[in-house]
Amino acid sequence: MRVLLFFCVVLFMNCEDKKSEQKKLPTPVQTETKAKSIKKKVITEMPKREFPVLNSKNAMDFFLEYEKHNKENKVRIYSDFGNIDILLFDKTKFHRANFIFLTKQHYFDNTQFYRVINNFMVQAGNSDTKATARKRAKIGKYLLPTDTNQGYKHNRGVISMPSSEIDNPYKLASPFEFFIVQQHGGSHFLDGDYTIFGKVTKGMDVIDKIAAVKTDKSDWPLQNIYIRKVEIID
Numbered sequence: 001m002r003v004l005l006f007f008c009v010v011l012f013m014n015c016e017d018k019k020s021e022q023k024k025l026p027t028p029v030q031t032e033t034k035a036k037s038i039k040k041k042v043i044t045e046m047p048k049r050e051f052p053v054l055n056s057k058n059a060m061d062f063f064l065e066y067e068k069h070n071k072e073n074k075v076r077i078y079s080d081f082g083n084i085d086i087l088l089f090d091k092t093k094f095h096r097a098n099f100i101f102l103t104k105q106h107y108f109d110n111t112q113f114y115r116v117i118n119n120f121m122v123q124a125g126n127s128d129t130k131a132t133a134r135k136r137a138k139i140g141k142y143l144l145p146t147d148t149n150q151g152y153k154h155n156r157g158v159i160s161m162p163s164s165e166i167d168n169p170y171k172l173a174s175p176f177e178f179f180i181v182q183q184h185g186g187s188h189f190l191d192g193d194y195t196i197f198g199k200v201t202k203g204m205d206v207i208d209k210i211a212a213v214k215t216d217k218s219d220w221p222l223q224n225i226y227i228r229k230v231e232i233i234d
Contacts, residue, residue, distance in 0.1 A: 051101075054140030059175075060094065063144075067097035075103055077124075077203075078228045079113065081210050084180075084203035085233065086159055091150040095161055095197035098144060098175050100232065107135050107176065108230040115179075115219045118211045120187060123162065124227060125177035136176060143172035144195070152196035155186040157207075159198040182211045 052058055073096060077084040088096040102108060108125060111132055115123035126132065144161065154160060159180050161173040173195055180200060181187050200207065213221045 052140075053138075054142045056142055059140070059142035059144070063094045063097045063101070066101055067093045070097060070100050070104075072100050072232045074201075074233045075099070075230055076233045077108075077230050079206060079210070080225050080228070082203060082206035084206050085201045086198050087201050088159075088198040089150070089152070089196070092147045092152075092195060092197040094144055095147065095173070095195055099178070099197065102139070102176065103230045103232060105135075105139060106229070107139065108227050110229075111227050113210050113221065113225040113227070116211055116213060116215050116221050116225075117219055118182070120183050120211075121179045121181050122207055122210045123177065123179040142175060144175050145172060146193070147195045147197075148192050150196075153186060154181050154188055154190040154194070154196060155199075156181055156184055157200040157204055158196045159200065160190065160194045160196045162194060180207055182207050 052062065054062060073088040073090060075086050075088065077086065088099055090096065110127070110129070111125050112127045113122050113124045114126050114128075146163075152158065157180065159178050161175070162177055162179055163173060181190075182204075210221075210225055213223060213225065215221050
């Protein structure tokens with residue numbers, strides 16, 4: 001009888017322990033709630049976009065404010081043919097700010113010198129890759145006005161901004177691209193139509209090498225010439 005009583009007591013205690021353990025397990029509702037809480041926390045902690053998607057309406061206001069806080073004016077282009085140092089002009093503040101902005105966004109990295117005409121100019125800042133198209137889409141679609149009244153001429157070594165390929169009677173500048181005059185004596189027939197916003201201070205020998213490569217009928221180099229990166233220098 002005592003053995004039977006002891007067995008019942010032990011059995012009762014084990015059952016109570018199991019019930020107690022079961023109460024500690026999370027229910028499906030509790031698990032789902034916790035998962036939602038974690039998911040919500042991850043979403044709220046995602047980094048915010050640092051700049052708006054630029055367009056024709058907000059670009060000028062954006063660069064007007066941006067140039068006040070980003071006064072850098074010297075950059076270095078690392079190309080397959082060597083390095084090119086450029087001084088950006090403070091007078092063309094929107095175009096300088098645009099170039100510094102794109103440099104800090106790493107836009108120019110892995111773009112190309114895609115149009116080359118010997119004894120005239122080399123043009124860069126574009127490519128035929130999807131990566132470049134995605135970077136442009138992320139930054140936005142906008143044009144910059146021409147600024148041709150600062151007294152600059154298209155002398156050898158200046159950096160200027162081409163107009164967009166779209167219907168563009170006012171020759172608004174395509175902000176993602178630039179060209180460097182390679183012609184000895186300059187290309188002054190361009191004066192008044194395109195915005196000069198800087199000049200090469202070191203590396204014109206590199207420009208001459210790029211200008212001398214063989215190209216197809218559309219002036220695209222037969223051998224791709226990449227800009228590996230552009231960075232701000234002191």
